[in-house]
Amino acid sequence: MKCPFCHNDDTQVIDTRVPEDGNTIRRRRRCANCDKRFTTYERIELIMPSIVKKNGSRTEFETAKLRASLMLALRKRPVSAEAVDIAIQRIEEKLLSSGEREVISGYIGELVMRELKRLDKIAYIRFASVYKSFEDVSEFAEAIQEVAKDKKQKMSD
Numbered sequence: 001m002k003c004p005f006c007h008n009d010d011t012q013v014i015d016t017r018v019p020e021d022g023n024t025i026r027r028r029r030r031c032a033n034c035d036k037r038f039t040t041y042e043r044i045e046l047i048m049p050s051i052v053k054k055n056g057s058r059t060e061f062e063t064a065k066l067r068a069s070l071m072l073a074l075r076k077r078p079v080s081a082e083a084v085d086i087a088i089q090r091i092e093e094k095l096l097s098s099g100e101r102e103v104i105s106g107y108i109g110e111l112v113m114r115e116l117k118r119l120d121k122i123a124y125i126r127f128a129s130v131y132k133s134f135e136d137v138s139e140f141a142e143a144i145q146e147v148a149k150d151k152k153q154k155m156s157d
Helices: 063-073 081-098 105-119 121-131 137-156
Strands: 011-017 024-031 037-043 050-052 102-104
Touching: 050 105, 063 081, 063 105, 063 121, 081 105, 102 105, 105 121, 121 137
Parallel strands: 050 102
Antiparallel strands: 011 024, 024 037
């Protein structure tokens, strides 16, 4: 670690502490050259995969866009903000655990549909109708029957 005062490369760690949140490490350092002390913080940096869109273009993953999509589908539905946060966290964990540097946008769409199906069946149908580009009422009916079938299976289990 370079000294911020004299830019010397030789610094020593004097003290290390882990704050209560456990997400960072605080280190007190001393420069061997100018003897000045300074504090550094270390944190984990997780890199989300890039998103490959249908047209082949690539974009960075944005949690805000994911949240906006979920909130649009869940508009006026009785789902708590905490439940949405948990769903977003699950999607992000899936993306990180995939180990891929790039994922197709369709994979994220499928993850969103899976989470919406857990959260709210109406929101799931709303999202699916746009995501799957429903052309007529029969496609809506099929999606509703699929949700109803899942509900019956869960009741019998």
